[in-house]
Amino acid sequence: MEYDCDFFYNEDLADFEKLNTTTKSIYELDGIDCLIILKNGENLTDFSEVKDLADIVYISLDLSQKEDLSNYFFYKKFSFSRYGHNQLKNVKAIVALNVKSNVTSLKCMFYDLKSLKTVSGLDSWDTSNISDLSRMFAYCTNLETVNGLESFDVENVKNMQYMFKRCEKIKDIGSIKDWKINEECEFEKMFENCSVFVKMEFYSNWHNQLENSFDDIFTDFSPYIDLNKFKCRNCGQFNVIYDKKSSKLLCRNCGHVILEYDSVCRDCSGSNLEFDYGIMGLVCSDCALINNPK
Ligand SMILES: [Zn+2]
Ligand SMILES: [Zn+2]
Structure with a gap:
């Protein structure tokens, strides 16, 4: 059976493509560096024009001029208090483009975006100098897909702790099982409270690479599940x-x-x-x- 693209057609992004009245497509920003779509369908091109951050449902951003992306969508840039809830609480899709090699940390970049379902554009990033990916998507409890993660250069990453903590719905990050991981990297609880599915995806590759600490990166799985039941008997x-x-x-x-x-x-x-x-x-x-x- 051929790999069928329609099978994985991303309805979430198609909806925003329809609501976009500003650029050729939501993936090409045509010279602007930001496209924001509000829940009433309104298109904006600057965060300063947004009255209530909770109205934002879609963001497409060119990040090529940014140096500090840690906490980028969380309190540092968008909330009043460090301990407050994320005000981008209704954003469903983010297309983030062109992160450059001067960026060294993506710590907490998408932290606590509770409605976020899809992140795309990561295949346009240069991550060769990134050392910290800890908590990058932590508490994105509705996140299902992150497109482009497979192209990350993670050879200099020393910290992936809690990277996907509580990403309970995540199901499409299997491609990162081929990452060339740094021997000194800390992986503790990288997938804490994720689905069993995630553990299954990583079982064959990471289990061998991280022989002694494999189970530490996956914690708090409620049911006991026999993974072998879900292994393909054909391939x-x-x-x-x-x-x-x-x-x-x-x-x-x-x-x-x-x-x-x-x-x-x-x-x-x-x-x-x-x-x-x-x-x-x-x-x-x-x-x-x-x-x-x-
Ligand atoms: Zn029933
Ligand atoms: Zn198979």
């Missing part, structure tokens, strides 16, 4: 995705069917079934029953 990889149309859990690498489910809930016959990557189970949104595979 040997841990890389699954649930296909709603066919009610099948597929190997994203080769398309092999790993598990097959009924298309309606066994208890209430509802068809509102969502695969929860945190518990690796198919959950009925109507009656909360965890449906077992066929």
